[in-house]
Amino acid sequence: MFDWAAIVYFFFVGSVVGSFLNVVVARLPEGLSVVSPRSRCPRCQKQIAWYDNIPIVSWLLLGAKCRNCKLPVSPRYPLVELLMGCIGAVSFVQLGLTWQLLVWFPVAAILLAIVFLDIDHWWVPDVLTYPAMAWALAGAFLPGGIGWVAALLGLAPALFLWGLAWAFLKITKREGLGLGDVKLLALMGLVLGPMGAVTALFCAAIQGAVIGVIVIATGGHKAIPQPANDDGWVPHPRAIPFGPFLALGTYEVMLMPDVFADIPARIAAALLPLLQ
Ligand SMILES: [Zn+2]
Structure with a gap:
């Protein structure tokens, strides 16, 4: 009760x-x-x-x-x-x-600040992600935590994406994915472990695609400011920031695991018979 x-x-x-x-x-x-x-x-x-x-x-x-x-x-x-x-x-x-509430609550708050900083300024500040990563890593060792093996493996999706972003930049000379998003994914891995982070990334990508199309179709992206960052990077005129969707996916997998935690497994189970 x-x-x-x-x-x-x-x-x-x-x-x-x-x-x-x-x-x-x-x-x-x-x-x-x-x-x-x-x-x-x-x-x-x-x-x-x-x-x-x-x-x-x-x-x-x-x-x-x-x-x-x-x-x-x-x-x-x-x-x-x-x-x-x-x-x-x-x-x-x-x-x-629990100890895990003590670990998660500040991380959840930092994620919400990042949501609105990314919408307002296309900015996922290191000054927020780095302390959250340190806090989440400490939490992995506390009672109920995911443990150091899962925490380290949790960094793998971020490393993979960092490699992709690097290759994309080398080949096209354009920034496809900001390093801020990669650091955000590293934070997600430390909180959720490798499977949780991949699931949250998957939820973020699906919802980002659907909501992104709706926002652009209704002209809502014009409400998102498009200033150049300090480093001179200017977002594509029809881009919308991805950080809010990464945070959304993290909240979903963390807070509603019954609904979201096994979505990739369910989709794979649904698709497998079609392949045979
Ligand atoms: Zn006043």
Whole structure:
């Protein structure tokens, strides 16, 4: 039976973390501190009081506007809080009060920050992926962890993709896959092990293809900014970032293993009779 009080608690903790992730997504690309100063309204510069900064609730109570100058506040803010709240609650239901919850929860939060940084800036920052990889590797040794063999083998899909990206660049002189995505896949391998990472990559590719076609067909990709990165790389005008789909696949395999963990095996089982 579910412990509803604990589920509500982990939803609340997740939504508070989501509120912090909003700050990270806004300030990290600017090179600003994510801990100080306290958040201000970008127009009237009035510091946001604690009671106007309660995840999801304050946005609703204030009617999506600044209390002082009525500047509209993007629904992105409560959305990130709601998503992280749900991730917190589902993570508790799936993992229970375990060492692995302690390992997974920060990784899940970092993944959500990466989702929105990649959408906004085509940026999967090393400053987020590297600590998450170290944390996930430590978690492999903790009780309930995947162990060091699976963690090291988990890096294999990323190495394979890194080789492909390198060959693609050599042959076509164009960047087909960013190194940020390869590092993200390495993180997935350390969290999920080799089979889990391949499954999550598979889910990411399928959903990326389907959703990508829908987004481009409806013109939604024009809402994604297309600035040149610091290194001068400019995304294709109809490209959409892949990092969010890698994160989605990771959440699916980690949090809904009953649905997603054996999808490649099921598809293989369905296709095998056709080949005979
Ligand atoms: Zn204001």
